[in-house]
Amino acid sequence: MKPIPFEYFAPTSTEEALEHLANLGYNGKVLAGGQSLIPAMNFRMARPGALVDLNGIPELAYIKPTADGGLAIGTMTRDSKVEHSPEVAQRFPLLLEVMPNIAHPQIRNRGTFGGSIAHADPAGQLPAISIVLNANLKVLKKGGERWVKAEEFFLGPFMTVLEPEEMLAEVVLPGLPPHTGSSYQQVSRQKGGYSLAAVASVVTLDTAGKCTSARMVMISVGDVPILSEAATRILVGQKPTPEAIAEVAEIAASKEIDPGTDIHATAEYRRHLVRVLVRRSLSTAFERAAK
């Protein structure tokens, strides 16, 4: 279990990294934390010709509060930094709930926030979280910059809109309005393991207790994280009753997802889990929003 030979570049600035990516084209691959890429290379399932290592670029690792109450997170910010950041805890308690479920402490010390999103593992948490938190993703290439909504970033399993010469540079999470609650619910075979199914919800109430925003995303039940339309359609403008939540859960589980069967779980069980976890996640999020 040793990787194939490859060329290695260790740029010390973003500009230099983009230069390498431009030169390498399809032969190049970004090495962020490497906690998913390197195992795949050790199994020789991933066989990149060249790696552009971003670990030597300090300017890509930061957590910066933004004026709207949100955060801008540099792509190379270690997962453990996000996990233990007071700003994150204060502004996005959802992340505080999610981070300990990402593998194990040693992996989170090395794995990066942006790397996990760009890796686009359908069982990964952070792609889904970026969607449910309505993130804006800053994408750079040599001489160019574009912003992509997280909802539009993921194309399929391990596939994103990123071109070979591009890299994800920053994740901007817009601030959440007052009376917002969130909840992450996951079932996995083991702590830190891949989720069999998971659901994250972010909801906002007005002063009268009516729902003004409801975003709910489902993980491990399709090729990409699935943002529920039913949640928004049914809940916004209403008081979040158990019946309404149950209706969302039913529609989400029966119509919105496309789970598969593997050695760990059947599609039917995953569907059932979504029904349960949507209910738990939304109920908890609304309770928290009401506090």
Add this chain to the structure above:
Amino acid sequence: MAGRVFGQSIPRNEDPYLLTGQAKFIDDIELPGMLHAAFYRSDYAHARIKKIDVSEARKLPGVIAVYTAEDFGEFVRPGPLQVPPPTAIKGSIFHARPLMPIAKDKVRYSGEPLAVIIAENRYIAEDAMDYIVAELEPLPAVTDLEKALEPGAPLVHEDLESNLAALVKQERGNYEEAAAKADVVIKKKIYVDRGAGAAMENRGLVVNWDDRAREMTIWATTQAPIPLRNSIATRLGLFEEQVRVITPFIGGGFGPKIMTSQPDDVLLPIIAMWLKRPIKWIEDRRENFLATTSERDQIHYAEIALTRDGIILGVKDVFYHNTGAYDPYGMTVPLNTQTHTVSCYEVPNFYTEIRMVFTNEYVVTPVRGAGRPEGVFVMERLLDYAAQELGMDPAEIRRRNLLRKERFPYPTGIIGQDFVEGVLDSGDYPETLRRVMEVIEYEKFRKEIQPQLRAQGKHKGIGIVCFTEGTAVGPYEGARVTVGANGKVTVATGISTQGQGHFTVFAQIAAEQLGVDVKDVNVITGDTGHFHWGAGTFASRGMGVAGTAVYNAAVKVRQKALQFGARFLGVSEDEVELCDGKVCVKGDPSRSMPLGEIALKANPTRGTIEPGVEPGLEATAYFGPPYGATGAGAVAMIVDVDPETMAVNIEKFAIVHDCGTVVNPLLLEGQVMGGVHMGIGNAFYEKIKYDENGQLLTASLMDYLIPQATDMPKEMIVEHLETPSPLNPLGMKGVGEAGAIPTPACFMQALEDALYEYRLQIDETPLNPSRLWELVQQAPKK
């Protein structure tokens, strides 16, 4: 029978080296000019080999050689069998198909080696695989045990009429007559699957052939150093004395490291002789799953016949056992299943039949438990179904049927893996059950706690299960105990060590006899250059068999020390005693001689020694029991189940265990807890899964799940009873596999109890949350 050091919780001699990274493991061995091996393995499970072209791979810079079966000529042939056929059982059929070291003409399992690559390093060896072209014609794969025996099924071995590898029938009493008289007969199909040993260290082999000295040194992660040396020497046509097998520290064994005559130990020694350079092979984790032996599935058609009062009249069990593509380790696993199906209960009539089946999967050999958990699972599940049917408490039906203390020694009428009729030597089974119920507060949980929890909507269940563990089987082991001129003691034995603590417990046995400090006893295991008679570390036999040999040798050395000491001190033998590393005159400690000085004088350089006196403060002794000692125990566990997601949390686990005399309670507890860990894995996490094409779907630790710290019981209670075995002077029984044996059965009982709203009868292991949810969907509501 705790003594000064024997029976005490003494921390281990070997720890400081292991804890500081100083202990030498196989991959730590570096030799000048060493080359590295990798196996190019078949992706197909069943295929005819048309052509293997390695010419391009040979050209890769850094590649020294690439070999296929044809390069080895006549050297490549199957076998030999490591465990002989069960001829002791009358009427048994066994088709010996020992392992092929490298595939020739046909591939029989996914991962079977097609070529072996020797390169400057492992990276290059793996690169070379991209340049090998194997033309294989795939054949339909055999993976389903029952379909495998249907007429027209594809054949794993085409020279046989079917995929039946063995057929063994044993009976005591007459089950059918008993069933005819029974009030209740319950019949069930039960599926039992067990997994990998998955030691944290993978296997490895380093070979160094000294062409001028004509000597071969092999470092190996083997549980059986002496059989390994013998098989290598035999195949190479060398004297056994020309081959030395050394086991460095080994990172866990759990059974699969017992195997010899595998691709690595057959092919690499001759390649090292050809190339005249040392060769290292370190298995990676993927290979460990593909091509290190493990346990697999059994399908049981089981019946139990009882009276209305829950008294067992008979048990019948006809089962299919998956042996994989070959059967080099004979029938050890299914024979253990037979002997452990009824062992702790009074079962007057018992019929058991093994149908061992060849499949296109890798070979099945013992993994911690080795067929015993399967037998116990079947029996304990049958008792639970019976308890449900009769409206009895699970603990009560067991209490009524456990063998009474006065029944020992109890001949079982069933021949086991050691080819002799099983005899349960000693024990107090009802007491283990009584005590485990006490420590887990069974009655209180059932009558007070559980009703309250259920009223609150909680789903907590309790399970309680009994088991035996046949251990310490023959044939024999030996040991040599030597006192050096430094007054310190060396113990050498033929078994090898994978973490059990032999460096400490054998030292305790010798130190107790010789009156020295445990730290002053150096224990050598697994080095044929130091001791070259023995069978190996398996079947929980290290303490009971090798430990007894150490004891016998130490007693001889003690006698010799007193005899020599008395003579050198000029007194008679009954006037001396051992005192703190010396022989002293009783009542006059000023007249003494240190053991080291006696050792020096016992090896005179001039003069003469008396006839019949062997030089040195040294003795060698052997021990072989007539049959194995049987440990026993009872376990109970409380689980908390989320009835929606089927997530399971083990709140408490209690085990009361009796392995006879305890040598070191601290280490014993470690052994038991480790076994429980594997048992929990076998119940809810670990599963080796092949698809219908014989492709292994679980060749990584992402897919093959080993219980983590958060998966384990939040509270563990381990207690010991001590019923000494009459089979050896110290009264010891083995314990290595104990915890793994009852745990899956107990787990399922606890789940059924937790999910009490359903008439759930779990008849398979392992489960996972998804499968448990399916079973609940299918179960009628109470």
Add this chain to the structure above:
Amino acid sequence: MTTHTIKVKVNGVEYVREVEPRRLLSDFLRHDLGLTGTHVGCEHGLCGACTILFDGEPVRSCLMFAVQANGHEVTTVEALGTPEKMHPLQEAFHEKHALQCGYCTPGFLMTLKPFLETHPNPTDEEIREAIDGNLCRCTGYEHIIEAVKLAAEKMATRS
């Protein structure tokens, strides 16, 4: 294949070596520097046996390339203590019988050393979560958990 020159400080000693980019940090430590106390169990980041400290934080050395250690500091189990003078954590593992085959142990120790520095008085649950990324096949973890608590006591009394 081109090699890179790297300068890396391991256990306080600076090493300059030529490495192929694909050389795993675990292999570099073990086979290039001879620091074989770091063990390799799976090479896909699941078992934790190869855990080392990278700039003071525990990481999997099988999931990094040696070339990435250029200019960084690595600490391995060899720096923790010697057989004659063990670290309190090692003493506690010894006294509580928290190791059997000992293969996974260096990974546990390197995970736990920084953990105990930030959690001087850990609960059972915190300990379980801290070691969840280290697999042990021998002990069932119970004795390890006891050892961590004992180590915390030892470290508290000594500091």
